[in-house]
Amino acid sequence: xxDRDLAERLSDHIxxxxxxxxxxxxxxxxxxxxVQETLARAIAGAGSFRRSxxxxxxxxxxxxxxxxxAMRRRQLAERAQNEGWPEPVQPxxxxxxxxxxxxxxxxxxxxxxxxxxxxxVAIEEFTYQDAARIMGVPLGTLMSRLARGREALRRAVDxxxxxxxxxxxxx
Amino acid sequence: MNDRxxxxxxxxxxxxxxxxxxxxxxxxxxxxxxxPGHMQRILAYAAQRSELRxxxxxxxxxxxxxxxxxxQHELAERLSKPTxxxWIGWAAMVTLLLGAGWWAHALSxxxxxxxxxxxxxxxxxxxxxEDPLRPVELAASAREEMAAWFSSRLGEQVEIPSLRPLxxxxxxxxxxxxxxxxxxxxxxxxxxxxxxxxxxxxEPAENGPEFHLIEVDGLTAGYxxxxxxxxxxxxxxxxxxxxxxxxxxxxxxxxGVL
Numbered sequence: 001x002x003d004r005d006l007a008e009r010l011s012d013h014i015x016x017x018x019x020x021x022x023x024x025x026x027x028x029x030x031x032x033x034x035v036q037e038t039l040a041r042a043i044a045g046a047g048s049f050r051r052s053x054x055x056x057x058x059x060x061x062x063x064x065x066x067x068x069x070a071m072r073r074r075q076l077a078e079r080a081q082n083e084g085w086p087e088p089v090q091p092x093x094x095x096x097x098x099x100x101x102x103x104x105x106x107x108x109x110x111x112x113x114x115x116x117x118x119x120x121v122a123i124e125e126f127t128y129q130d131a132a133r134i135m136g137v138p139l140g141t142l143m144s145r146l147a148r149g150r151e152a153l154r155r156a157v158d159x160x161x162x163x164x165x166x167x168x169x170x171x
Numbered sequence: 172m173n174d175r176x177x178x179x180x181x182x183x184x185x186x187x188x189x190x191x192x193x194x195x196x197x198x199x200x201x202x203x204x205x206x207p208g209h210m211q212r213i214l215a216y217a218a219q220r221s222e223l224r225x226x227x228x229x230x231x232x233x234x235x236x237x238x239x240x241x242x243q244h245e246l247a248e249r250l251s252k253p254t255x256x257x258w259i260g261w262a263a264m265v266t267l268l269l270g271a272g273w274w275a276h277a278l279s280x281x282x283x284x285x286x287x288x289x290x291x292x293x294x295x296x297x298x299x300x301e302d303p304l305r306p307v308e309l310a311a312s313a314r315e316e317m318a319a320w321f322s323s324r325l326g327e328q329v330e331i332p333s334l335r336p337l338x339x340x341x342x343x344x345x346x347x348x349x350x351x352x353x354x355x356x357x358x359x360x361x362x363x364x365x366x367x368x369x370x371x372x373x374e375p376a377e378n379g380p381e382f383h384l385i386e387v388d389g390l391t392a393g394y395x396x397x398x399x400x401x402x403x404x405x406x407x408x409x410x411x412x413x414x415x416x417x418x419x420x421x422x423x424x425x426x427g428v429l
Contacts, residue, residue, distance in 0.1 A: 007247045011234075014243060018232045032236055039242035046249035055250070068350065072291070075348050076298050103219060104226040113287075113350045121188055122220045123227060128190065137287075141377050143181045150184070150216045157219065 013056045014039075016124055017063055023119040024067050026108035037070070038063040057126065061134040064116060071112065106156040114149030117142055178202040183209065187216045286378060287350040289394045292370035292403035293387040295347055295356045300366045300405075307343025307358055317344050321355040325373040327399050332369075334359050337416055339367055367406035367416065374401040382422035384410055395422040 017038060021031035041062050042049075049058055107115055113135070120131040121142075132142040178199055185191040186199050203210040299307070309317045314331050321329040324346055331341065339359035347354040349372055357369040378401070384393045391413045392405040404417050418424050 006251050007244075010243060010247050010250075014239070015232075015234065018234065019227055022230060022232060023227070028232060031232065032239060036236075036239055036242055039239065039246055043242065043246050043249055046246065049250065068287075071350075072294060076294060102226065103222045104230075107223060111350070111352050118223070123224055128185075138377055143184060144377075146184055147180050150187075150219065151212075153219055154212070154215045158215075 009055065013059050016056070017059055020060065020063060020119050020124060021067075023104075023107060023115060023123065024063075024112070034063060034067055034070070037066045041066055054130070057130045057134055060120065060124070060126070061136070064134050064136070068112070103153065103157055106153050109156065110149050110152055114145050114152065117145040118149045118153070121146055183213055184216075187213060187220060286374070286394055286401060286403070288354065288370055288372050288374065288401050289385065289387065289392055289403045289405075291347065291349045291354055291372075292356070292368055292394075292405045293390055293392055295354075295370060296366070296368035296390060296405040299345065299356065300358060300368050308345035310343040311341040313343075314341070321346065321353075321371070324353040325355060325371070325400075327373045329355055329371055329400070331357065332420055334367075334416060334419065337419055338362060339416070342366070365407060367404065367408065367413075369420070370403045370405075372401050373399055380421070380423045381425050382414060382417050384414065393417050393422070397421050 014035065018031055018035050021034040021038075022028065025031050025034060038059065042059060045062070049055070107118065110118070116135055117131065120126045120134060121128065126134065128139060128142060132139045135142060137145075182191060182195060182199055186196075191199060203213060309320070318329060318331050321331075321344070331344070333341065338361045340361070342358040342360050344355060344357045347356055347370075351372060351374050353372070355371045357371070359367045359369065361367075374396070378394060378396045380395055380397055382393050382395045384391075386392065387405070389407075390405050391408055391410055392403065393413055394401065394403040395417065396402070402417075402420065402422070404413060404420070406413060414424060
């Protein structure tokens with residue numbers, strides 16, 4: 001008999017986790033897998049969670065870790081098989097159903113660290129401190145990832161809209 | 172220009188996110204008014220922020236996957252048992268902790284503030300450093316080619332250091348995909364066949380030139396920054412030897428490391 005309040009909060013948090021998972025993976029299918037992996041890990045670690053703790057931040061940090069370790073495993077496996085020269089380094093995820101040149105498409109093409117920073121801060125509205133804690137990095141690192149990610153996103157979206165750029169001179 | 176006019180990038184970001192301290196609002200607005208280039212950029216970020224949120228709202232992410240719902244209920248059950256630790260008993264507790272070990276471990280390591288590069292270097296060392304057949308993509312003979320390749324992928328000038336005076340000979344290198352972008356891995360080996368991995372990445376200097384010594388999964392490891400490059404060194408060696416090599420590579424040795 002889980003208490004109702006907790007169950008409701010958990011539902012809300014999972015909606016957020018699913019959004020974050022989608023921003024990280026760029027695919028609905030992979031996002032749902034990541035949500036499930038996160039919940040399974042949370043169940044295993046439930047004993048270590050303090051009732052007074054921040055449940056949402058706790059779940060997001062579990063998801064972040066699960067994503068990072070899955071990504072590393074995949075990269076290392078690919079590397080180990082890879083004969084000859086490596087492919088250019090770029091996010092492996094592809095958005096299939098989204099329109100090209102979309103801001104979301106551009107987000108998914110950013111390096112993982114920048115993508116995570118933007119998602120946690122701008123979409124999930126975590127404080128900078130919580131976002132840094134979730135990603136396991138110092139505050140300064142979070143801020144620079146945020147700044148670099150936003151600038152990369154701006155350039156990506158800008159360059160896909162040449163018509164808007166022709167007007168006016170540079171500052 | 173007085174001190175109050177010094178608006179850093181962090182404050183501009185905080186302005187975009189509505190997280191700027193009230194008292195700084197006027198100063199940032201004044202700064203933006205005086206710097207139309209910054210103004211344009213910040214407006215673009217703000218537009219990007221709301222566009223992203225809108226787009227994500229439009230994506231349909233169904234919440235009815237039966238497996239997810241089952242896990243969700245299970246987690247709610249676990250979390251809502253206040254006396255969980257008490258009645259579960261010691262034996263069960265131990266099992267639980269073992270199960271939870273992965274994440275307690277992952278978190279404690281991350282909270283030590285060791286950079287992702289260190290973990291990547293340790294993993295790369297475990298996977299490739301021990302590989303007798305194909306430990307590297309570019310052999311040591313291609314040193315110049317390697318330096319050029321790494322430099323172009325990292326976007327910073329990367330040199331391939333010689334550790335010959337310390338008894339370690341370059342085996343070769345490979346390029347890895349790290350969380351922050353490309354990571355150059357260099358593998359060295361001494362006369363006894365012991366191997367050492369040096370990873371280099373272009374990251375903002377957050378850690379400083381001081382050497383941080385850490386043990387990762389039974390390996391001795393350390394990291395430091397120099398200029399725009401971050402370094403991580405990993406090997407099955409003594410702390411003293413690792414610190415010596417790090418010093419030779421340019422790390423600053425703080426008092427008391429050894």
